[in-house]
Amino acid sequence: MALVASVPIRPAAARPGQILAVSVIALFLAIFLVIPAGTVIYTAFTEKGTGALTIVNFIDFFNTDLFRRSFFNSVYVSGMSVVWASAIALPLAVLTTRFDFRGSLIIQTLGFVPLIMPPFVGAVAMQLLFGRNGTVNLLLNDWFGIRVPFMEGLNGVIFVQSLHYFPFILINLSTSLRNIDRSMEEAAQNLGSSGFRLFRRIVFPLAMPGYLAGASLVFVKVFDDLATPLLLNVKDMLAPQAYLRVTSVGLTDPMGYVISVILIAVSIFAMWLSAVAMRGKDYSTVQRGGGGLSRRKLSRGESVIAYGVVALILLLVLSPHIGLLLLSFATVWSFSPLPDAYTVAHYGRVFGESSLYIKNTLIYASLAGLIDVVIGGAIAYLVLRTKVVGRRWLDWAATAALAIPGVVLGIGYLRTFYGITLPDGTPLATLWVTVVLALAIRRLPYALRACYAALQQVSESLEEAAENLGATKQRTIRRIVLPLMTGGLLAGFVTSFSTAAVELSATLMLIQSNSDAPIAYGLYVFMQSPAGRGPGAALGVIAVIMVALCTLLSHYVIERRQKALGTAK
Amino acid sequence: MTVNINSAALAAGPAKAISISDVNLYYGALHVLKDINLEIQPGEFFAFLGPSGCGKTTLLRLIAGFNNARQGKVVIGGQDVLDMPPWKRDIGMVFQSYALWPHMTVAANVAFGLEERRLPRAEVERRVKAALELVGLKHLADRRPSQLSGGQQQRVALARTIAIEPKVLLLDEPLSNLDAKMRVDVRRELRELQQRLQLTTIFVTHDQEEANTVCDRIAVFNEGSIQQVGTPMGLYEKPANLFVANFLGTANILGGKIAGSGANRSFEVVGGGSIPIPSGTDVPAGAKLVFRPQYATIGSLEPGAVALEGIIAHREFLGATVRYGVRIGASTVLIDAPFHSGDALLEPGAATTLGLKPSSAQWLAH
Numbered sequence: 001m002a003l004v005a006s007v008p009i010r011p012a013a014a015r016p017g018q019i020l021a022v023s024v025i026a027l028f029l030a031i032f033l034v035i036p037a038g039t040v041i042y043t044a045f046t047e048k049g050t051g052a053l054t055i056v057n058f059i060d061f062f063n064t065d066l067f068r069r070s071f072f073n074s075v076y077v078s079g080m081s082v083v084w085a086s087a088i089a090l091p092l093a094v095l096t097t098r099f100d101f102r103g104s105l106i107i108q109t110l111g112f113v114p115l116i117m118p119p120f121v122g123a124v125a126m127q128l129l130f131g132r133n134g135t136v137n138l139l140l141n142d143w144f145g146i147r148v149p150f151m152e153g154l155n156g157v158i159f160v161q162s163l164h165y166f167p168f169i170l171i172n173l174s175t176s177l178r179n180i181d182r183s184m185e186e187a188a189q190n191l192g193s194s195g196f197r198l199f200r201r202i203v204f205p206l207a208m209p210g211y212l213a214g215a216s217l218v219f220v221k222v223f224d225d226l227a228t229p230l231l232l233n234v235k236d237m238l239a240p241q242a243y244l245r246v247t248s249v250g251l252t253d254p255m256g257y258v259i260s261v262i263l264i265a266v267s268i269f270a271m272w273l274s275a276v277a278m279r280g281k282d283y284s285t286v287q288r289g290g291g292g293l294s295r296r297k298l299s300r301g302e303s304v305i306a307y308g309v310v311a312l313i314l315l316l317v318l319s320p321h322i323g324l325l326l327l328s329f330a331t332v333w334s335f336s337p338l339p340d341a342y343t344v345a346h347y348g349r350v351f352g353e354s355s356l357y358i359k360n361t362l363i364y365a366s367l368a369g370l371i372d373v374v375i376g377g378a379i380a381y382l383v384l385r386t387k388v389v390g391r392r393w394l395d396w397a398a399t400a401a402l403a404i405p406g407v408v409l410g411i412g413y414l415r416t417f418y419g420i421t422l423p424d425g426t427p428l429a430t431l432w433v434t435v436v437l438a439l440a441i442r443r444l445p446y447a448l449r450a451c452y453a454a455l456q457q458v459s460e461s462l463e464e465a466a467e468n469l470g471a472t473k474q475r476t477i478r479r480i481v482l483p484l485m486t487g488g489l490l491a492g493f494v495t496s497f498s499t500a501a502v503e504l505s506a507t508l509m510l511i512q513s514n515s516d517a518p519i520a521y522g523l524y525v526f527m528q529s530p531a532g533r534g535p536g537a538a539l540g541v542i543a544v545i546m547v548a549l550c551t552l553l554s555h556y557v558i559e560r561r562q563k564a565l566g567t568a569k
Numbered sequence: 570m571t572v573n574i575n576s577a578a579l580a581a582g583p584a585k586a587i588s589i590s591d592v593n594l595y596y597g598a599l600h601v602l603k604d605i606n607l608e609i610q611p612g613e614f615f616a617f618l619g620p621s622g623c624g625k626t627t628l629l630r631l632i633a634g635f636n637n638a639r640q641g642k643v644v645i646g647g648q649d650v651l652d653m654p655p656w657k658r659d660i661g662m663v664f665q666s667y668a669l670w671p672h673m674t675v676a677a678n679v680a681f682g683l684e685e686r687r688l689p690r691a692e693v694e695r696r697v698k699a700a701l702e703l704v705g706l707k708h709l710a711d712r713r714p715s716q717l718s719g720g721q722q723q724r725v726a727l728a729r730t731i732a733i734e735p736k737v738l739l740l741d742e743p744l745s746n747l748d749a750k751m752r753v754d755v756r757r758e759l760r761e762l763q764q765r766l767q768l769t770t771i772f773v774t775h776d777q778e779e780a781n782t783v784c785d786r787i788a789v790f791n792e793g794s795i796q797q798v799g800t801p802m803g804l805y806e807k808p809a810n811l812f813v814a815n816f817l818g819t820a821n822i823l824g825g826k827i828a829g830s831g832a833n834r835s836f837e838v839v840g841g842g843s844i845p846i847p848s849g850t851d852v853p854a855g856a857k858l859v860f861r862p863q864y865a866t867i868g869s870l871e872p873g874a875v876a877l878e879g880i881i882a883h884r885e886f887l888g889a890t891v892r893y894g895v896r897i898g899a900s901t902v903l904i905d906a907p908f909h910s911g912d913a914l915l916e917p918g919a920a921t922t923l924g925l926k927p928s929s930a931q932w933l934a935h
Contacts, residue, residue, distance in 0.1 A: 464635055465668035465726075467655040469682030469733055475656075479681070483672045 015473065018388040021378055026390065028375065029397045032437050036412025037404050041264070043415060044257035057254040061262075066236060067255070071262065074238040077157050077229075078222040082169075082215050084162035088313055089169035089214070094199075095306055097177040100297045103310050110314055111170050113321065116547045118502040118520060119164035120227035121540040122320025124527050126160050127151055127232070128333055129323045135337040156232045161222045163317055168221070169214035176210025177203070209278045216274035220267045224405035226505040227520075231527055238263060239407050243508065246411050251418065260408040267403040321544070327537035346538035354539060356515060357522035361501050361543070364432070364518050368439035369497035372447035373489050375440075380451035381481070385460075395448070402445045409438050410509025432516040438506040443496040450495055454488020455481070487558045494554040498547040519543045584611035584769050585646035585736045587632070592641030594631060601627050603794040605641070609771065609786075614763050616780035617773045619790030620816070625773050626665075628790075629739050632771070633662045646736055656685070661735030665742045667726040669714035675701070675725050676710040682733040700732035703762070720751050727759075731766065738763070738770040744779060756783050777817050781805075789813050811933045814859050821865075821902035823858040836932065840898015842877035847927050856932035862905040864929040867893055867921055874924035881919050895923060 047054045061067045092111060096104040114122075129135045130150035137147045150159050180203065188202045204211075226239040235244065242259035249255070298306055328346055330339030379398055382391040404412075417429035428434065458481060466476040482489075504520040511517050517525075519539060526536030587609040594602035602624050609615045617625035630636045632643055634655030643651050650658050669678055679700050683693040701707045704724035714722055723743060730738065743759065744752045760783040763770045774780050780787045781801040789796045789804065789812070797809040808814035811822060825838040827846070834846040836858055846852060870876055879895040879902070890905040891914060904923060915921060 459666060459668065461664045461666050461668035462670055464633075464655070465662070465664055465670075465729075466681065466685075467635075468633055468658075468660065468662045469729065470656045470659075470685035471681070472654070472656050475685060480670055484670070 015386075015388075017474065018382065018386050022382060022388055022390045022394065025375055025378060025382075025394050026397075029394065033401055033404070033409075033441050034397060036409060036416045037264070039416050040257050040260045040408055040412045044254065044261040046254075048252060048254050057258045061255065061258045067241065067259070070236045070238050070241045070259075073154060073234075073236055074223055075266075077154050077161070077237065078219045080154075080158045081161040081165065081222040082218050084158060085166035085169050085218050086211075086215065088162065088166040088317070089173060091309055092313060093170055093173040093177060095310065097174055098203075099306070101306060103307065106314070107310060108174075110318065111167050114164045114317055115167050116498065116502075116551065117164075117321065117324075117540070117544045118227065118504060119160050119225065120231045120504060120527075121502070121523055121543070122164065122324060123156070123160050123228055123231045124533060125320050125323025125327055125537065126156070126163075128327060129319055130159065131156075133334070138337050151232070153234060157222075157229050157234055157237070160228055160232070160320070161225065162218075163320065165218045165221055166317070168217045169211065172210040172214035172217075173207055174210075176207035179210075180206045212274045212277050216270045219270050220402075223266055223270070224263055224407070224505070226405075226407045226508065227524060231524070239405065239505070242407050242411065246414070246509065251414055256411055257415075260405075260411055263405045263408055264403055267405065271403065324537050324540050324544075327533060328541045330534060330537075346534040347542075349535045350538045350542065354522055354535070357517060357519045357539065358542065358546075360432070360516065361518040361520075361546075364436050364439060365497045365501040367436045368443060368500040369447070369493040371436070371440040372444050372496040373451065373493045376444060376447040376451035376492055377455075377485065377489055379448060380455045381477070384452070384455050385463075398444050398448050401441050404442075406438070406442055406503065406505030406507075407509060409442060410506040413438055413506075413510060429510065430512040435507055435510050435516070435518070438510060439500040439503060440496070442503065442506060443500050446499070447492040447496045450488055450492030451485075454485040454492070457488065458484045487561045490554055491558060494550055498550055501547055502543055582734070584767050586611045587737060587769060587771070588642075588644040589628075589632075590642045590644075592628070592631065592638050592643065594627065594636060594638050601793050602631070602638070603792075605795060607788060607795065607798065609769060611769055612767045614760065614770045614772065614783060614785045616784035616787040617771060617790060618777060618780045618787050618816075619775065619796075621775055623790040624793040625775075625790045626741055627793075629662075629741055629771060629773050632737075633660050633739055634658050659733070659736045660739060661730035661733060661737070662739040663723075663726045663730050663741065663743050665745060667714075667722045667746070669722055669725055669729075671714055673714075674710065675706065675712050675714065675717070678714065678725060679729045679732050682729065686733065696732050696734075700728040703731065704728045719746055719748075720755060723747065723755065727762075731762075731768070735768070738768045740770065740772045742773055742775070744774070744776075752779070759783060781817075789816060791816075808859075808931070808933065810935050811857065811859065812935065814931070814933055819862055819903060821860050821862065821904075823897065823900055823902065825858060827852060838877060838897065840900070841879075842875070842897070844875050844877075844925065844930060845927050846932065850932065852932040853934040856934045859931045859933050860925060860929060862892065862903045863890075864925065865902075865904050866924040867895070867904050867906050868915065870922070870924035871926065873928075874926045877923040877925060879921055879923055881915050881917050881921055883917055884914060886914070893921075895921065897923075 044057055045053055045055065047056060092107050095101050096107050127134060131137065132147065132149070132151070134151070136150070140146050140148065149155055184202060184206060185198065188198050193201060224239060226243055229235070229237045229240050230243070234240065238259050242256050242263070245253050245256040245259070326339055327333060329342045329344065331341040331343050333339035375398070379391070379394045382388055383395050413434055414429050417434060418427045420428040422428065422431075462480055462484070463476050466480045467473070471479060501518070502520050504524060507518060507521050508524065511521050514522075514525075519542070523536055523539050523543070526532035526539060587607070589605055589607040589609075592602055592605040593600070605628060617629060619625045627636055631638055632645075632650075634650070634653065638651055641651070642649055645658075645660070650660070670681070673681070676697055679697045680693050683696055688696075697710070698707065701710055704727055706721060706724055706728065709717065709721065709725075714725065717725065723746070727743075740759070744756055747755060756779055759772075772780070772784055784801065786798060786800055787804055788798045791812050797804060797813045799807075804813060804817050808817065808820075811820075814820040815822070823838050825836050828835050828837050828843070832848045834848075834852070835843050836846055836852075837843045838858060844858065865877075866874065877897055879897040882894040882896045882901050884894070885892045886908070887905075889908060891908050891912075893904045893906065893915065894901045895904055902923075
């Protein structure tokens with residue numbers, strides 16, 4: 001025993017480089033996420049003027065008719081959007097995973113298309129197609145003498161949002177369905193269950209975690225969205241109210257902050273609820289050698305119905321894109337099913353006047369993507385490969401950005417950085433860099449997941465082999481880890497880039513002059529006036545093409561890399 | 570393949586000894602390595618043998634620098650390495666998964682360690698060539714690891730390691746990812762290569778046959794501590810405890826108690842029979858009787874053998890031998906009887922007599 005005690009104890013020490021990395025990232029997250037969000041929450045709980053802590057602002061909020069209505073409208077719209085998005089996603093998911101269906105590939109490809117266009121861009125096109133005097137209603141009126149209020153008030157928001165966000169449910173639900181082992185289903189069949197009862201009692205419950213994950217995401221996204229209701233001229237919802245209070249009443253009005261706190265609280269609540277519902281329910285049951293659910297062949301009659309349903313849904317899903325494309329080439333389109341005549345003048349105008357928007361977007365979105373990949377990659381490495389103190393906190397803080405809606409982050413930046421001025425007197429909050437940082441923070445959680453996935457694919461023994469042969473930690477990162485993570489990092493970059501390129505809510509709060517504006521802002525400005533719709537639509541089409549091209553390119557690059565590396569681990 | 574040796578091309582210098590003293594390692598409260606003491610001679614081919622989870626790979630990784638021992642010393646060639654980071658240790662390790670970098674060619678993989686040592690370009694090229702020649706893969710230098718077979722990947726991993734001319738070579742289950750036929754070939758090649766390079770080598774395995782066939786000496790691990798160190802034959806002939814006896818080869822173990830004292834001691838087997846204990850034999854407290862299947866005879870007694878009564882429980886015909894399961898009391902022992910053409914086999918259920926010489930029996934505890 002005496003001998004053992006005399007031998008020195010070696011603690012596992014963190015390296016200085018790791019501590020430095022943790023400090024820098026912590027500082028970044030503190031300044032651009034924690035402090036702005038904290039300021040918003042703090043302001044909501046202080047009395048205007050005196051600064052004393054109070055909950056009187058919240059009492060005021062619930063005593064005001066407009067705010068109460070806005071709150072219930074937001075909950076109603078989000079809830080109904082989930083219902084309709086499920087109605088669209090469920091048949092598509094079941095058809096592609098459970099049946100031998102030739103259209104599966106089309107569904108899987110086209111199902112993602114809505115995500116590459118922000119919902120507010122399609123909103124205007126949807127007005128023209130489904131509005132009171134839009135294509136569909138004009139035709140219905142001519143043929144049957146009826147009009148369906150697709151786009152009236154809240155209906156319009158629900159319609160546009162569910163068409164835009166259903167892929168979240170489709171993707172998660174399909175993955176869950178695919179991960180159910182065939183034997184689960186066969187055991188139920190063996191015991192006498194079949195058809196719809198089998199689906200309701202075995203298959204759907206097993207796919208529930210995926211469905212809930214998708215549904216809660218849709219709820220939160222719709223609840224936080226600012227631009228779609230604004231463009232559809234629906235003002236009595238929470239996010240538009242927060243924006244309007246801050247921009248029209250001013251930064252000192254407490255109601256904008258109260259609404260922000262409620263937005264954050266509901267986001268967290270929805271995520272918490274889905275996390276609780278899924279706790280301990282990792283149903284991924286595919287075993288080695290086992291296959292996914294068995295696929296059934298459709299009979300002839302069933303086939304016809306299936307193709308009909310799919311065609312209808314896809315037509316609906318793609319209608320914003322079709323509408324936007326028509327609008328971008330239309331001279332006049334009003335009170336008629338289709339535009340009166342076609343022109344390319346809008347594109348000419350957009351490329352002439354508005355190329356600045358495109359340039360700004362490329363710069364902002366690339367910078368945001370770059371920041372996300374660097375910080376996300378660093379956090380992933382610190383969490384997965386080191387034991388340095390504070391690494392978990394970085395992970396939590398970066399992920400917490402999920403719960404901060406864009407409009408809240410925008411308000412937080414204005415409040416926090418407006419008082420800080422540059423030597424020439426410009427407030428920090430009005431610099432274009434602030435927009436980049438806001439975009440980077442908003443996209444960080446997604447980029448972080450991509451970085452985790454990328455690093456998890458690099459077996460640790462590959463790094464140990466490098467160290468064993470004489471490479472230091474830094475050299476190992478440079479020569480082994482980074483090259484092997486490239487594909488994953490690129491995927492993270494593209495995710496951040498393509499979503500940042502069309503993000504509006506934070507941008508709308510922070511952009512002060514037209515010359516600093518990105519595409520999303522330009523679109524919003526164009527779409528405000530009937531004369532601007534044509535060029536706005538042209539700009540929208542350009543944005544969609546830009547994002548789609550980037551996504552395709554990255555898929556191509558990643559696939560080629562994967563082929564080059566082969567399957568060796 | 571044949572191992573081509575150009576002994577001038579890769580020289581590892583004089584072989585180094587490894588001395589491990591009082592090493593203890595904890596994962597939280599879990600005591601993973603317990604008081605490890607071990608002396609490995611220069612140029613020795615040494616095996617860490619044990620079941621999975623026994624600590625053998627943990628100790629290997631500790632020598633390479635991937636686990637930090639809380640206490641103890643690991644001295645290689647006169648230098649304590651425990652406080653060095655892995656990249657300063659000059660210890661070559663071949664990983665179980667080979668850990669070949671998929672984004673580099675075979676040649677680039679092998680060159681990596683040399684480049685990290687900032688060797689001149691010409692020297693790097695010379696040594697890469699020599700190492701690949703050594704393992705017979707010179708013609709595959711420009712391939713990617715994913716284009717190679719498992720055996721070829723294993724040889725690249727080996728070439729990459731010996732190219733840096735390491736002080737010692739660590740092999741972590743190097744044969745486990747190969748098919749049975751390859752395993753036999755590669756282990757012979759490994760032995761040959763090690764002999765030519767005169768490199769002190771540690772070989773981790775859970776397969777006693779691998780350890781027995783290639784290694785000079787073996788350390789048997791169980792539950793984080795070394796049970797016994799010895800040559801393959803020594804361990805088989807004189808196991809230190811029941812675990813080693815059972816882990817290396819097949820051992821029959823019979824419980825019982827000691828009767829008499831001094832020169833008249835004997836062991837009374839539970840369920841029948843009594844075996845005199847040869848004088849001078851060390852019998853630890855709670856010891857059991859241990860013997861190998863081929864050391865007992867069945868049906869006849871050799872001179873000096875003692876009889877144990879039993880009943881045939883089952884029988885396996887193996888060609889050269891017949892393995893009988895014989896029930897004695899509540900336990901069943903295995904007896905290998907040589908088979909000669911025309912022999913009649915004993916039937917299950919028949920009563921029989923086993924003959925065992927006290928000199929080929931042992932008494933072991935735990």
